[in-house]
Amino acid sequence: xxxxxxxxxxxxxxxxxxxxxxxxxxxxxxxxxxxxxxxxxxxxxxxxxxxxxxxxxxxxxxxxxxxxxxxxxxxxxxxxxxxxxxxxxxxxxxxxxxxxxxxxxxxxxxxxxxxxxxxxxxxxxxxxxxxxxxxxxxxxxxxxxxxxxxxxxxxxxxxxxxxxxxxxxxxxxxxxxxxxxxxxxxxxxxxxxxxxxxxxxxxxxxxxxxxxxxxxxxxxxxxxxxxxxxxxxxxxxxxxxxxxxxxxxxxxxxxxxxxxxxxxxxxxxxxxxxxxxxxxxxxxxxxxxxxxxxxxxxxxxxxxxxxxxxxxxxxxxxxxxxxxxxxxxxxxxxxxxxxxxxxxxxxxxxxxxxxxxxxxxxxxxxxxxxxxxxxxxxxxxxxxxxxxxxxxxxxxxxxxxxxxxxxxxxxxxxxxxxxxxxxxxxxxxxxxxx
Amino acid sequence: xxxxxxxxxxxxxxxxxxxxxxxxxxxxxxxxxxxxxxxxxxxxxxxxxxxxxxxxxxxxxxxxxxxxxxxxxxxxxxxxxxxxxxxxxxxxxxxxxxxxxxxxxxxxxxxxxxxxxxxxxxxxxxxxxxxxxxxxxxxxxxxxxxxxxxxxxxxxxxxxxxxxxxxxxxxxxxxxxxxxxxxxxxxxxxxxxxxxxxxxxxxxxxxxxxxxxxxxxxxxxxxxxxxxxxxxxxxxxxxxxxxxxxxxxxxxxxxxxxxxxxxxxxxxxxxxxxxxxxxxxxxxxxxxxxxxxxxxxxxxxxxxxxxxxxxxxxxxxxxxxxxxxxxxxxxxxxxxxxxxxxxxxxxxxxxxxxxxxxxxxxxxxxxxxxxxxxxxxxxxxxxxxxxxxxxxxxxxxxxxxxxxxxxxxxxxxxxxxxxxxxxxxxxxxxxxxx
Numbered sequence: 001x002x003x004x005x006x007x008x009x010x011x012x013x014x015x016x017x018x019x020x021x022x023x024x025x026x027x028x029x030x031x032x033x034x035x036x037x038x039x040x041x042x043x044x045x046x047x048x049x050x051x052x053x054x055x056x057x058x059x060x061x062x063x064x065x066x067x068x069x070x071x072x073x074x075x076x077x078x079x080x081x082x083x084x085x086x087x088x089x090x091x092x093x094x095x096x097x098x099x100x101x102x103x104x105x106x107x108x109x110x111x112x113x114x115x116x117x118x119x120x121x122x123x124x125x126x127x128x129x130x131x132x133x134x135x136x137x138x139x140x141x142x143x144x145x146x147x148x149x150x151x152x153x154x155x156x157x158x159x160x161x162x163x164x165x166x167x168x169x170x171x172x173x174x175x176x177x178x179x180x181x182x183x184x185x186x187x188x189x190x191x192x193x194x195x196x197x198x199x200x201x202x203x204x205x206x207x208x209x210x211x212x213x214x215x216x217x218x219x220x221x222x223x224x225x226x227x228x229x230x231x232x233x234x235x236x237x238x239x240x241x242x243x244x245x246x247x248x249x250x251x252x253x254x255x256x257x258x259x260x261x262x263x264x265x266x267x268x269x270x271x272x273x274x275x276x277x278x279x280x281x282x283x284x285x286x287x288x289x290x291x292x293x294x295x296x297x298x299x300x301x302x303x304x305x306x307x308x309x310x311x312x313x314x315x316x317x318x319x320x321x322x323x324x325x326x327x328x329x330x331x332x333x334x335x336x337x338x339x340x341x342x343x344x345x346x347x348x349x350x351x352x353x354x355x356x357x358x359x360x361x362x363x364x365x366x367x368x369x370x371x372x373x374x375x376x377x378x379x380x381x382x383x384x385x386x387x388x389x390x391x392x393x394x395x396x397x398x399x400x401x402x403x404x405x406x407x408x409x410x411x412x413x414x415x416x417x418x419x420x421x422x423x424x425x426x427x428x429x430x431x432x433x434x
Numbered sequence: 435x436x437x438x439x440x441x442x443x444x445x446x447x448x449x450x451x452x453x454x455x456x457x458x459x460x461x462x463x464x465x466x467x468x469x470x471x472x473x474x475x476x477x478x479x480x481x482x483x484x485x486x487x488x489x490x491x492x493x494x495x496x497x498x499x500x501x502x503x504x505x506x507x508x509x510x511x512x513x514x515x516x517x518x519x520x521x522x523x524x525x526x527x528x529x530x531x532x533x534x535x536x537x538x539x540x541x542x543x544x545x546x547x548x549x550x551x552x553x554x555x556x557x558x559x560x561x562x563x564x565x566x567x568x569x570x571x572x573x574x575x576x577x578x579x580x581x582x583x584x585x586x587x588x589x590x591x592x593x594x595x596x597x598x599x600x601x602x603x604x605x606x607x608x609x610x611x612x613x614x615x616x617x618x619x620x621x622x623x624x625x626x627x628x629x630x631x632x633x634x635x636x637x638x639x640x641x642x643x644x645x646x647x648x649x650x651x652x653x654x655x656x657x658x659x660x661x662x663x664x665x666x667x668x669x670x671x672x673x674x675x676x677x678x679x680x681x682x683x684x685x686x687x688x689x690x691x692x693x694x695x696x697x698x699x700x701x702x703x704x705x706x707x708x709x710x711x712x713x714x715x716x717x718x719x720x721x722x723x724x725x726x727x728x729x730x731x732x733x734x735x736x737x738x739x740x741x742x743x744x745x746x747x748x749x750x751x752x753x754x755x756x757x758x759x760x761x762x763x764x765x766x767x768x769x770x771x772x773x774x775x776x777x778x779x780x781x782x783x784x785x786x787x788x789x790x791x792x793x794x795x796x797x798x799x800x801x802x803x804x805x806x807x808x809x810x811x812x813x814x815x816x817x818x819x820x821x822x823x824x825x826x827x828x829x830x831x832x833x834x835x836x837x838x839x840x841x842x843x844x845x846x847x848x849x850x851x852x853x854x855x856x857x858x859x860x861x862x863x864x865x866x867x868x
Binding site for chain 2: 004005007008011034036037038044046167170
């Protein structure tokens with residue numbers, strides 16, 4: 001096979017056979033196809049698309065570039081959740097312990113913060129001592145023992161994805177449904193799971209800004225999951241405002257603790273229950289979503305979920321003292337309260353901007369080598385539809401730098417729109433697709 | 435400016451400002467933008483296009499990556515011709531001496547054979563001693579002395595084009611109208627010309643297979659030439675059969691000599707007169723195309739054109755003995771006559787296949803390092819619309835290898851279609867655009 005002819009094929013809008021996709025991924029990962037040819041191919045794929053068979057073939061080739069974890073020795077279903085990422089999205093920290101406490105295995109491989117969004121690994125690492133870079137054999141021991149493990153992508157898992165993603169990132173070829181699908185699914189399928197719940201974020205704080213794109217991505221992910229005989233449920237959920245009220249790594253762990261203890265019942269709680277309910281259903285521990293949700297609620301109320309969280313933190317080297325007594329955690333040097341300069345209802349939040357303000361405060365990375373300040377971030381008191389009196393507190397900014405707070409404050413103020421009349425409140429769960 | 439944002443811009447179908455194009459070409463030629471980013475950009479350009487201003491800006495940046503020859507010291511107009519290439523297309527060898535003999539300067543920078551097509555430089559180098567790799571100062575001396583010079587692209591001329599072309603060649607991004615336009619025009623504008631005649635080939639032996647694409651390319655070239663205040667005329671001409679009757683390097687020089695001596699008045703003669711006439715018109719030596727054509731014909735009849743050809747061959751180091759006595763040139767070891775196995779009219783010639791058969795015989799290169807056999811090639815006795823009796827000779831194959839002749843013969847036989855009824859004959863000049 002000739003690589004130029006294959007690029008031409010995709011460029012001209014034709015479809016690849018599975019063996020052609022497999023050849024391309026194999027030759028690229030071996031370094032035989034150079035980056036400059038592969039990036040032209042990626043651009044052709046982004047602009048001309050891939051059908052479901054091609055996307056499955058791509059996922060399969062990327063999956064098989066690495067190790068597929070064999071969990072057959074564990075009796076019981078293995079189910080995971082994947083979110084496409086947003087601002088304040090910390091459901092993994094809540095869902096994994098809930099679902100694991102029902103006897104379903106949750107082998108969760110997560111990522112780091114990307115641009116304006118946070119990453120589960122960064123949040124977990126804000127817990128002193130918590131290790132996410134465990135070897136596969138250590139991870140398996142923990143998974144077997146407590147029913148869940150929360151780790152990062154290892155070198156053994158889908159190495160082709162890592163290589164391809166690095167190239168996509170610098171060639172403006174990230175925003176492609178088939179490429180996103182194969183990237184997500186190759187990693188998730190490597191976990192050896194039976195079922196997967198997808199949380200596709202849509203809105204001004206999501207990577208998929210439009211409802212239409214998010215539906216398209218959901219369908220692509222579902223079709224690929226089914227091609228691999230996996231049970232799957234996709235939720236299209238709102239990201240037109242931060243999820244929950246805390247943004248920033250330790251701040252999000254703190255909020256998760258409150259939800260796991262049953263002390264907070266906000267949108268974060270609602271979504272976590274929904275997603276956990278669907279996982280419990282897929283894991284055959286409930287006959288319907290509704291029963292699954294009820295079980296999830298019970299696990300919070302009876303303390304099992306919080307106990308499971310303490311267990312996993314302990315097993316992964318984290319200091320559980322901070323989970324039991326979160327007030328012990330060190331605070332940012334400066335905590336600035338942002339007041340409203342007028343009265344009215346919050347109509348709109350530029351969630352991307354909000355995420356960037358949190359990054360500015362120290363909660364995120366601009367480049368791979370930036371060091372995160374785990375304490376930094378934002379506590380949001382009001383959300384869309386809430387009324388603000390003049391001079392009422394909208395949010396708190398946490399940072400060790402006065403200069404950063406100043407910059408972030410301006411970004412926050414610019415990102416919130418106030419109206420005199422009560423606006424419609426965005427629906428949290430927009431669609432469920434199976 | 436951020437390169438990823440610029441790739442995104444083109445990917446999303448937006449237009450570049452001139453300063454953005456200039457930044458991209460400058461940073462790429464300096465090696466700051468790596469190949470893998472530039473190739474993604476090239477694919478986005480191929481699939482999303484460029485408008486006339488972008489194409490002019492691209493041409494300008496590529497032109498200014500190198501030296502622009504200053505011909506202002508030469509009194510008189512400077513006019514060149516460019517052909518998009520085909521099989522048996524040797525008009526440059528005939529046109530340059532005709533036009534130079536009228537007092538117009540013809541500074542002609544040509545290329546080498548590419549795939550199934552021949553290249554002017556390879557043809558000229560079949561003349562023993564003929565040098566095409568002259569320095570710019572040597573070239574200027576010859577141009578001044580005899581009114582024309584026939585050379586290859588030097589390192590000083592549009593180096594950005596050379597770098598970009600090398601990348602396009604291996605990333606399936608050759609077939610893009612704006613990229614082709616900028617590649618052609620950056621080199622032609624560097625010649626310091628006042629006017630340009632374009633010969634856009636269309637048909638099964640051309641790079642532009644469809645009439646529509648050839649018109650689009652013509653319009654793009656014309657618009658770019660005009661943006662640089664150059665006079666321009668484009669001919670859309672037929673390449674559904676080889677031009678003339680000789681294919682292969684020395685064989686084409688031989689045919690050119692016959693035309694220059696006024697001994698042959700075939701389609702090659704007709705097209706050469708048309709193109710030369712247009713150049714003479716652009717060079718202000720005739721008030722109309724028709725007068726230009728008459729002058730061109732006269733230059734052949736009165737021997738001036740042939741004399742000028744002898745002069746340029748001599749000045750560029752070629753042995754004029756072979757021009758005066760072409761029968762002295764060494765012959766291929768084997769000359770195989772191909773006979774028709776049935777009677778009828780030639781209806782169709784797969785000209786691409788014909789070109790590939792000539793390459794197979796030794797007249798072309800598969801890779802850059804292949805050595806050309808200057809004697810090798812094909813003499814075609816019959817063309818579309820001609821009647822063939824059974825066993826009549828269709829063509830002669832010239833090669834030093836019996837094996838190559840066998841392979842080429844099969845290709846030739848497969849490429850010619852015979853019909854019982856007289857087919858329509860392709861029109862040589864399909865359109866003239868100014």
